[in-house]
Amino acid sequence: MKRRNFIKTSTLAGAGMAFGNFTFPTSKSHILSLSFDDGFKKSFYRIAEIHEHYGLKACLNVIATGHFKSFHTEPKWIPQKLLGDFDDWNALKVRGHEIMPHTWEHLNLTEIPVDKAKENIDKCLAYFETHLEGYSAANAVYNFAYNASTTELEDYALEKVRAVRTGGWLVLKDTLVNPIPVAAIAARLGCWGHGPDFCDDYVEQEVNKFLKSDGGWLILNLHGLDEEGWGPIRSEYLDNLLKRLIKADYLEVLPTGEVLNRVRKK
Numbered sequence: 001m002k003r004r005n006f007i008k009t010s011t012l013a014g015a016g017m018a019f020g021n022f023t024f025p026t027s028k029s030h031i032l033s034l035s036f037d038d039g040f041k042k043s044f045y046r047i048a049e050i051h052e053h054y055g056l057k058a059c060l061n062v063i064a065t066g067h068f069k070s071f072h073t074e075p076k077w078i079p080q081k082l083l084g085d086f087d088d089w090n091a092l093k094v095r096g097h098e099i100m101p102h103t104w105e106h107l108n109l110t111e112i113p114v115d116k117a118k119e120n121i122d123k124c125l126a127y128f129e130t131h132l133e134g135y136s137a138a139n140a141v142y143n144f145a146y147n148a149s150t151t152e153l154e155d156y157a158l159e160k161v162r163a164v165r166t167g168g169w170l171v172l173k174d175t176l177v178n179p180i181p182v183a184a185i186a187a188r189l190g191c192w193g194h195g196p197d198f199c200d201d202y203v204e205q206e207v208n209k210f211l212k213s214d215g216g217w218l219i220l221n222l223h224g225l226d227e228e229g230w231g232p233i234r235s236e237y238l239d240n241l242l243k244r245l246i247k248a249d250y251l252e253v254l255p256t257g258e259v260l261n262r263v264r265k266k
Ligand SMILES: [Zn+2]
Pocket: 037, 038, 102, 106, 145, 146
């Protein structure tokens, strides 16, 4: 039986229903997070605007040093001149969007000495502490660059933040989805993405597959809109996608930190 039917006919569908020792954070069976990385100024304002149009909050992850003129990692996919700064991120946060740490300087932390990798995590988180208003490490999701991590680096970050987001292939077993959290535990969130070309078709396919499934929490990792970033999504497509998704009564579109915070607040 498809989850959709289950939700409509089951008495378990009440919001915040207690079940054993757990409290379900949502009455919905499906949660989707569209987790945008890197911090393209033009794209991120537009992503926020599109989400706002449908009463949604965007999930935006930015590079701590992206606004420094010296930032030079991945010039083809993350050209420095396209990146915003913390005035932009604070402005978007005030509008209700989620701004989370992505990386210090966008290195693949599995390819550098582990001490330097840990130092990069520390520098990134320290920068967020001092430059992002209302930032709280206890509520933060650290989003590994390239979705590349090791268990040691995940553990290290989890000493400081609420959750880490990394490759779904690293932390999810035989499934594409994360469990919808039912307890306030530190989390290793797995995500999926597609590039370097436009990812509209990929997103459409994955979302449709997800909507027909029994549910869970799907996190898709995206970057910029239109011509910006690795594996961009067309703004028109994003608009159309959200317009359709808000009509699904068994689905919520939420930023990752908010999904976790719902459990904390119980
Ligand atoms: Zn990135």
